Amino acid sequence: MALLIPVTTISAPRRPTPITPPPFGTTFSDHMLVARYHDGSWTDVEIKPYGPLALAPSINGLQYGLAVFEGLKAFRTDTGDIVLFRPHDNWQRLGRSCRRLVLPEVSEPLFMDGLRQLVELDARWVPSSDEGSLYIRPCVFAVDENIRVKPAESCSFVIFTCPVGGYFAEPLKLVTTPRYARAFPGGTGDIKPGGNYAAAMLAEHEAHTEGHDAVLWLDAAEHRYIEECGVMNAFFVIDGRVITPRLSGTILAGVTRDSVITLLREMDVPVEERSISIAEVIAAHHAGKLTECFGTGTAATIAHVQRITHDGVELTLPAVTERQVAPAVLKRLTLVRTGRILDIHGWLVRV
Numbered sequence: 001m002a003l004l005i006p007v008t009t010i011s012a013p014r015r016p017t018p019i020t021p022p023p024f025g026t027t028f029s030d031h032m033l034v035a036r037y038h039d040g041s042w043t044d045v046e047i048k049p050y051g052p053l054a055l056a057p058s059i060n061g062l063q064y065g066l067a068v069f070e071g072l073k074a075f076r077t078d079t080g081d082i083v084l085f086r087p088h089d090n091w092q093r094l095g096r097s098c099r100r101l102v103l104p105e106v107s108e109p110l111f112m113d114g115l116r117q118l119v120e121l122d123a124r125w126v127p128s129s130d131e132g133s134l135y136i137r138p139c140v141f142a143v144d145e146n147i148r149v150k151p152a153e154s155c156s157f158v159i160f161t162c163p164v165g166g167y168f169a170e171p172l173k174l175v176t177t178p179r180y181a182r183a184f185p186g187g188t189g190d191i192k193p194g195g196n197y198a199a200a201m202l203a204e205h206e207a208h209t210e211g212h213d214a215v216l217w218l219d220a221a222e223h224r225y226i227e228e229c230g231v232m233n234a235f236f237v238i239d240g241r242v243i244t245p246r247l248s249g250t251i252l253a254g255v256t257r258d259s260v261i262t263l264l265r266e267m268d269v270p271v272e273e274r275s276i277s278i279a280e281v282i283a284a285h286h287a288g289k290l291t292e293c294f295g296t297g298t299a300a301t302i303a304h305v306q307r308i309t310h311d312g313v314e315l316t317l318p319a320v321t322e323r324q325v326a327p328a329v330l331k332r333l334t335l336v337r338t339g340r341i342l343d344i345h346g347w348l349v350r351v
């Protein structure tokens with residue numbers, strides 16, 4: 001039986017304008033789900049109008065970054081149904097993130113039923129598949145009102161949503177940096193705390209200032225091996241083979257990454273999950289064998305890369321119109337997510 005969640009609806013529903021989607025993540029749907037954790041259990045679950053939360057400035061979520069999040073999407077199929085894409089994977093990953101920061105895990109019914117009921121209530125905010133999708137942001141953060149450094153006893157779980165169109169319009173220009181690292185062995189690179197984004201901000205900002213779009217992150221120890229591209233998983237196509245860094249513990253196990261690998265293998269495209277050095281990428285480019293590079297993530301799905309700069313060397317990749325692999329797998333993934341081809345993997349969950 002589904003969790004019974006009390007609902008307070010907005011008094012004057014706003015009009016969604018999904019025809020021309022706003023810039024990514026700037027417009028929020030009418031409602032949000034909130035729940036509180038204290039005395040060892042999640043309580044006070046409710047769905048209510050999207051708006052500010054009343055929080056003390058001393059909460060440890062704010063002071064010490066005890067905060068983790070997820071990102072997933074709901075799509076509208078051609079028959080008008082709304083489907084969530086692989087929400088169980090996000091629930092499991094949220095659990096891993098919570099455990100790593102010693103935050104309480106959100107139960108599966110709270111996550112899944114909460115998600116379904118929230119998206120169902122705000123169904124009119126889900127754009128048609130041609131226009132975009134509904135981006136969903138679940139998050140957990142500590143709300144203990146004291147500044148002692150210790151595991152959280154009280155937490156909030158919130159889910160809010162935003163209608164979105166495309167994320168990156170133009171192919172990306174990436175740059176490596178010798179000065180910073182995104183993640184390191186034993187750190188939090190393989191989970192989704194907000195702090196990872198905070199730690200990467202200056203590097204991303206400097207990349208922007210220097211005319212690039214995102215950082216191509218290399219490993220922290222040697223700055224030799226490729227880890228991620230911006231906040232996406234990195235893929236290269238070299239000599240007809242797709243190569244993506246293996247999940248070494250410093251890389252986020254993207255749901256899009258896994259979906260892309262699965263679909264590519266079904267399309268008989270060879271995929272290798274292994275270490276790949278920036279030197280190998282440069283050598284492949286010089287040999288004329290580097291045909292594609294792209295990033296994967298829920299927000300952008302697939303973002304083509306047009307240029308990589310490393311230590312003064314600039315690699316310009318073939319035009320997107322000449323690419324085979326990324327456009328083909330993107331097309332297939334889009335067909336799956338919008339219910340246009342059979343969902344043989346059980347990736348779709350109907351709202």
Ligand SMILES: *Cc1c(COP(=O)(O)O)cnc(C)c1O
Pocket residue numbers: 071192228230231232233252253254255256257296297298299
């Ligand atoms: C969220 C995230 C991704 C993408 O994960 P998806 O599940 O595909 O959205 C990739 N890299 C980092 C660092 C992330 O935080």
